[in-house]
Amino acid sequence: MARADGLLTHDTDPQDKKPQDECGVFGVWAPGEEVSKLVYFGLYALQHRGQESAGIAASNGDQIIVYREMGLVSQVFNESDLETLPGHLAVGHTRYSTTGSSTWENAQPTLGPTPFGTVALAHNGNLTNFGELQALADERHDIRAQLVRQTTQKTHRTRPYRDSSNDTSLVNELLSSGEGENLTEIALELFPKLEGAFSFVFMDEHTLYAARDRHGVRPLALGRLERGWVVASETAALDIVGASFVREVQPGELIAISEEGLRSYTFAEPEQARCVFEYVYLARPDSVLAGRTVHSARTEMGRVLAREHPVDADLVIATPESGTPAAVGYAEESGIPFGQGLMKNAYVGRTFIQPSQTLRQLGIRLKLNPVKDNIRGKRLVVVDDSIVRGNTQRALVRMLREAGAKEIHIRISSPPVKWPCFYGIDFATRAELIANGLSTDEICQSLGADSLGYISLDGMIEATRQDPSQLCTACFSGKYPIRIPDDPAAERTC
Ligand code: SF4
Numbered sequence: 001m002a003r004a005d006g007l008l009t010h011d012t013d014p015q016d017k018k019p020q021d022e023c024g025v026f027g028v029w030a031p032g033e034e035v036s037k038l039v040y041f042g043l044y045a046l047q048h049r050g051q052e053s054a055g056i057a058a059s060n061g062d063q064i065i066v067y068r069e070m071g072l073v074s075q076v077f078n079e080s081d082l083e084t085l086p087g088h089l090a091v092g093h094t095r096y097s098t099t100g101s102s103t104w105e106n107a108q109p110t111l112g113p114t115p116f117g118t119v120a121l122a123h124n125g126n127l128t129n130f131g132e133l134q135a136l137a138d139e140r141h142d143i144r145a146q147l148v149r150q151t152t153q154k155t156h157r158t159r160p161y162r163d164s165s166n167d168t169s170l171v172n173e174l175l176s177s178g179e180g181e182n183l184t185e186i187a188l189e190l191f192p193k194l195e196g197a198f199s200f201v202f203m204d205e206h207t208l209y210a211a212r213d214r215h216g217v218r219p220l221a222l223g224r225l226e227r228g229w230v231v232a233s234e235t236a237a238l239d240i241v242g243a244s245f246v247r248e249v250q251p252g253e254l255i256a257i258s259e260e261g262l263r264s265y266t267f268a269e270p271e272q273a274r275c276v277f278e279y280v281y282l283a284r285p286d287s288v289l290a291g292r293t294v295h296s297a298r299t300e301m302g303r304v305l306a307r308e309h310p311v312d313a314d315l316v317i318a319t320p321e322s323g324t325p326a327a328v329g330y331a332e333e334s335g336i337p338f339g340q341g342l343m344k345n346a347y348v349g350r351t352f353i354q355p356s357q358t359l360r361q362l363g364i365r366l367k368l369n370p371v372k373d374n375i376r377g378k379r380l381v382v383v384d385d386s387i388v389r390g391n392t393q394r395a396l397v398r399m400l401r402e403a404g405a406k407e408i409h410i411r412i413s414s415p416p417v418k419w420p421c422f423y424g425i426d427f428a429t430r431a432e433l434i435a436n437g438l439s440t441d442e443i444c445q446s447l448g449a450d451s452l453g454y455i456s457l458d459g460m461i462e463a464t465r466q467d468p469s470q471l472c473t474a475c476f477s478g479k480y481p482i483r484i485p486d487d488p489a490a491e492r493t494c
Contacts, residue, residue: 022424023108023124024049025220026237027091027201029208029257030228036085038241039092042230043073045237048284049124050094053107057092057120058085059205064118068093068107088228089208091201093122096426105166109202112172116182117204119175123168124233125197125218126424128485130167133194137170140177171200184256184265187211191254191267196482197275197423199249201231207258214268215482216251217275217423217472219289229257234287248290272470273481277425279464280414281322281385292465295325300463301413301455302329302383309453310334311381311409315374317341319384319396326413327383336381341400343369364395376404382449386414388427390434390447397448409451415476416440416454422484427475 024046028035036058043054054076055068065085069076073094093108109120127133171194178186183204197217202209210231212220223230223243230243238245249255252268275282278289285295305326316338318327331338345367380400387393397408416435420427430436434443444452457476461468474480 022050022096022126022426023122024094024233024237025091025122025124025199025201025231026093026233027089027122027203027208027210027231028225028228028241029089030225030230031088032227033088033225034082035087035090036082038225038230039090040073040077040082042232042237042241043092043094045240045284046094046233047073049233049282050096053093053095053104055093055095055107055109055122056082056085056090057109057111057122057203058087058090059120059203060087061205064111064120064203064205066109066111066120068104068109070104070107089203089206091120091122091203091208093201108168110166110169110172112169112176114176114178114183114186114204117206119172119183119202119204121168121172121175121200121202123171124199124220124424125213126422127167127171127194127198128196128422128482129194130170130485133167133170133174136193137173137177140174171198175202183207183209184254184263187254188265188267199233207256209254209256210249211254211267212249212251214252214270215273215472216248216270217273217482219274219278219283219287220249222246222249222255229262231255234283235289236284236287239286245288271481273472274466274470275423275425276460276464276466276471276473277414277421277475280460282425285325290466297464298325298385298413299329299332301460302326302331303333304329304459304463305383305411305413305453305455306330306333308456308459309411309451311451311453313379313381313407313409315339315341315378316381316383317374319382319392320344320368323382323384323413326385326411327381330381330383330411334381339374340371341375341380341382342396343371345369364392365399368396368399370399370403372403375400377406379407379409380405381409381411383411383413385412386417387412387434387443388417389432390443393447393449401448407450408448410444410447410449410453412452412454414455414460415457416443417475419475419478421475422480423472423474423482425475 026042028038039056053070054073057066109122111120180186198213199218199220200211221235223238224246225243232238235245251270251272254265254267256263279297283294287294313336316327316331316336318324418436472481
């Protein structure tokens, strides 16, 4: 399916999108380095977290310049664009957005004035008390307007522009109108009032800041360069720019980095509820979350899956690429050989050519092609990380049968997704989730497979090696660790 900017989406089947992370954030404080280039490569490493828009804000100590545009990092920036972003500190952002809010106005970093200069803000997550925060911003605006009227007798200026589909611009507005001696004080006063998931990377002209909500839902890592510091959504982005991992930004922590060094503040009591879906699908396999490499967790999920749902078969194949580590784990544990059954047309997501109606009807064939000699006459175990609507797996089963597969046994390395996410991941609506209302047998029938097995919730958690009480599993269990919005339809994304 073509997007508004003419690109094809990266999903195997655009009608059956994988859960989408809604942003990647990256920040650098490094005098003497070409910081905008470091951010550029950092964003490249985080491209999987958002492909709708990209932006970088850089400061030379006197002023902040922002450049943001719709598209992939490689499409938004060229060498000369980066040369217009000089300085010693910078923040960057890649954004995914739901249809309808994929506009330039929602691209980040957002920029706003403060009593002490300017703030540029990049956000990964989703705030769940948008209405309350909006009311707070309105109240502050009205108080200021009244003060201005009392002192100058002038008509107050109109309410500041606020984008209705973006909670980041609202946080920017609240930072602009907050009270304190400096941006650190304003942030420390504001952040305890924010509910939901947020990993912020932001800056004024002199200081780089990073903050993570008290549940630490979305990841945020701190790294060290020889001459500075880096913060990034994932450790893989630290590796790419040659930064060594120091530690995660702690839940409820605000970090400020400037010439005075690194200062850490706690703005809320931590109550960790790390997103388990980062391990299943969202994060890069080469990233490390809470000491556990994502690839190892996924391979282990495959092993657990093989123990929980064994089957007699000839070959284990993966739905590329995200199902591969779990398929390898399944093969290792079961003793069934792993092989390549599907080839991904890796670069189709980068084409500007809009498919004709005939091509569109090909669906997933535009992106996946069976390796027929490996499939013909075989009993296959097909491993995938998740099922959302089921359209992809249904088309896949049909394609594999046409290629001569004798039996098709689908194995999924996460439990059935039954509940929506309010903390920054874009799923289908609850009504669209195939596991909402259908039993596993009914789903199997609907997909046309010979058998279907999901990993258990306990098995998935065991593979992450995390304390279950410190994970969010809400989309599988329905147990939300943070109050969800009263009006879920009004939720706002990063
Ligand atoms: S609801 Fe699911 S996707 Fe959302 S934060 Fe929780 S585990 Fe992650």
